[in-house]
Amino acid sequence: MTKISLDQNKCIGCNTCPLMDPETFEMDTTIYKAKIKKQPTEITDAVKSAIEACPVGAITIDEN
Ligand code: SF4
Numbered sequence: 001m002t003k004i005s006l007d008q009n010k011c012i013g014c015n016t017c018p019l020m021d022p023e024t025f026e027m028d029t030t031i032y033k034a035k036i037k038k039q040p041t042e043i044t045d046a047v048k049s050a051i052e053a054c055p056v057g058a059i060t061i062d063e064n
Pocket of ligand 1: 006010011012013014015016017018033034050053054055056057058059
């Protein structure tokens with residue numbers, strides 16, 4: 001199953017991923033870092049755009 005991960009140690013809280021795909025990502029406003037709101041059932045264009053737009057490469061796709 002394909003799953004995505006978001007490394008909060010890398011995240012700089014730029015708010016880009018929730019803007020690109022608000023169904024999948026949201027900001028954790030207590031620490032001002034993004035987190036996964038809901039695992040996507042497939043890697044949609046919106047998910048891909050968010051991954052590509054992240055300036056620090058914090059979002060990755062895990063294949064297993
Ligand atoms: S795009 Fe990357 S750095 Fe920006 S909020 Fe999302 S995970 Fe964090």
